[in-house]
Amino acid sequence: MRGSVDTIKEKLDIREIVSQYVKLEKAGQSFKARCPFHNEKTPSFFVSPVRQSFYCFGCGAKGDIFTFVQEIEGLEFREALKFLAERAGVELEYQRGESKTEKDKLFGVLEEATSFFEKELTGNKPALAYITSRGINEETIKKWRIGYASGEWRLLYSHLQSLGYDKEVILKAGLVKLKEGGEPYDVFRDRIIFPLSDQNGRVIAFSGRAFSKETEPKYLNSPDTALFTKSEVLYGLDKAKESIRKQDYAVLVEGQMDLVLSHQAGVLNTVAASGTAFTQAHLERLRRLSSRIILAFDGDSAGEKAAEKASELGISLGFEVKVADVPEGEDPAEIVKKNPQEWKEVLRQSLPAVEFFFNKIEGKEKDRRKLGKQIEKKILPMIKLVRSAIEQSHFVSMLSKRTGIKEEILWEDLRRVERKQDPRRIEEPRLDKKVPILSQREQIEERLTEIELWRKELPESFKKEEIELMDNLSGIILHENLSQLSIELSRAEALKDNKLVAGLARQIQEVHSQIRKLEEKKKML
Numbered sequence: 001m002r003g004s005v006d007t008i009k010e011k012l013d014i015r016e017i018v019s020q021y022v023k024l025e026k027a028g029q030s031f032k033a034r035c036p037f038h039n040e041k042t043p044s045f046f047v048s049p050v051r052q053s054f055y056c057f058g059c060g061a062k063g064d065i066f067t068f069v070q071e072i073e074g075l076e077f078r079e080a081l082k083f084l085a086e087r088a089g090v091e092l093e094y095q096r097g098e099s100k101t102e103k104d105k106l107f108g109v110l111e112e113a114t115s116f117f118e119k120e121l122t123g124n125k126p127a128l129a130y131i132t133s134r135g136i137n138e139e140t141i142k143k144w145r146i147g148y149a150s151g152e153w154r155l156l157y158s159h160l161q162s163l164g165y166d167k168e169v170i171l172k173a174g175l176v177k178l179k180e181g182g183e184p185y186d187v188f189r190d191r192i193i194f195p196l197s198d199q200n201g202r203v204i205a206f207s208g209r210a211f212s213k214e215t216e217p218k219y220l221n222s223p224d225t226a227l228f229t230k231s232e233v234l235y236g237l238d239k240a241k242e243s244i245r246k247q248d249y250a251v252l253v254e255g256q257m258d259l260v261l262s263h264q265a266g267v268l269n270t271v272a273a274s275g276t277a278f279t280q281a282h283l284e285r286l287r288r289l290s291s292r293i294i295l296a297f298d299g300d301s302a303g304e305k306a307a308e309k310a311s312e313l314g315i316s317l318g319f320e321v322k323v324a325d326v327p328e329g330e331d332p333a334e335i336v337k338k339n340p341q342e343w344k345e346v347l348r349q350s351l352p353a354v355e356f357f358f359n360k361i362e363g364k365e366k367d368r369r370k371l372g373k374q375i376e377k378k379i380l381p382m383i384k385l386v387r388s389a390i391e392q393s394h395f396v397s398m399l400s401k402r403t404g405i406k407e408e409i410l411w412e413d414l415r416r417v418e419r420k421q422d423p424r425r426i427e428e429p430r431l432d433k434k435v436p437i438l439s440q441r442e443q444i445e446e447r448l449t450e451i452e453l454w455r456k457e458l459p460e461s462f463k464k465e466e467i468e469l470m471d472n473l474s475g476i477i478l479h480e481n482l483s484q485l486s487i488e489l490s491r492a493e494a495l496k497d498n499k500l501v502a503g504l505a506r507q508i509q510e511v512h513s514q515i516r517k518l519e520e521k522k523k524m525l
């Protein structure tokens with residue numbers, strides 16, 4: 001396989017491949033573009049034809065043509081290899097006579113199970129009638145490959161065996177469980193089946209909704225397998241990704257019915273979590289496409305709680321989070337069934353999370369003093385999580401206008417608020433193990449370019465200070481004191497990450513004093 005990789009690399013130019021997805025502009029020896037892996041206004045995605053590699057200063061994405069195709073097409077390495085081999089007209093040596101890998105077998109058995117469930121649905125009038133009664137049309141059934149599992153204990157298992165799949169594979173695919181005696185039985189029985197797919201649209205798991213009232217639990221998911229990790233897979237992402245990228249936001253709903261009906265209503269950028277709360281891993285997948293989300297959860301107290309949690313997580317990860325006001329007692333699926341236009345209207349009227357939750361509290365709490373307490377307990381901690389200082393001050397002034405509490409007092413309280421939980425973790429750029437570790441000098445060069453880019457985004461009023469900071473940094477660079485430079489850069493980066501408008505001057509002063517010390521040392525030598 002090594003040979004094919006090298007041949008492909010010789011034949012294809014990274015610039016040509018990348019330019020099919022984004023518009024590249026010349027930037028010195030490199031080319032730059034707005035990053036296809038994260039949402040940004042100014043380009044921080046660089047392609048180097050000399051090194052045949054790409055690097056994004058915004059999100060840390062980097063690699064060669066293989067990595068690029070893997071990421072942008074959502075392929076595994078082997079698939080990216082096939083994809084590029086075809087482009088380069090290179091025949092792959094391994095393709096003939098190689099035995100199927102375990103993953104291929106799992107994909108195979110899951111595909112058979114999907115067709116089986118689909119066929120079962122066509123033959124079952126009550127199940128079809130139920131699905132139709134929820135407002136789902138035939139096209140949606142086909143698009144999402146919705147199926148049905150009867151109440152029998154071994155129907156799927158026997159079918160798969162008759163096709164030649166052995167017990168081990170069916171078990172590893174999460175389709176059967178073992179009784180105490182070791183006898184297998186179907187996991188999904190008496191359920192409406194929704195297949196979950198990977199980014200290429202291949203089925204990797206199922207989510208089953210109980211058909212009869214007696215069947216427990218109401219929702220059942222495949223167990224985690226070699227192909228499926230529940231806390232990471234977003235239902236519908238394979239079909240929604242293009243639309244999320246294009247529209248630059250995603251709609252997040254709770255259930256499978258909500259998801260398929262939202263798509264049916266034409267909201268093609270909708271995704272759902274697969275039977276869990278939204279996790280950091282879910283949101284990180286989304287971030288490659290857009291950093292704006294609308295949460296549209298059920299209109300009940302459980303939905304509101306879930307939306308609050310997801311908002312805090314999203315905000316702390318730097319997302320612009322809005323929440324849709326789903327009417328009390330309804331869910332997105334019901335709204336779509338009633339009137340698809342109303343669903344779009346509900347989404348259009350969504351509000352920034354801070355404002356949404358403030359409205360909820362304000363609606364319930366008439367007593368001013370208690371309202372103040374609630375703001376302190378619920379709203380300020382949420383504002384505290386907002387990364388952008390500009391956004392923060394926007395919310396503080398909104399709160400002040402709406403409550404009559406002075407801004408200074410809100411700021412003072414905000415400073416005192418403890419981060420009640422910190423769902424955010426320090427983000428490391430995604431490191432690709434295949435890329436050799438850069439030399440210290442190269443790292444510093446890269447980081448300088450990043451800071452250079454950040455400068456351009458600073459508000460006018462900070463230009464003077466940060467120009468000074470940059471000049472001082474260049475001074476140190478001239479002294480070739482790499483370890484000192486490293487420290488200063490970390491400081492500058494800390495500024496960049498926080499966009500600490502208020503603390504900027506103080507931080508810069510610290511840098512100055514560091515530099516002065518350094519210079520004094522030099523004199524003494």
Ligand SMILES: [Zn+2]
Pocket residue numbers: 035036037038045056057058059060061
């Ligand atoms: Zn990026």
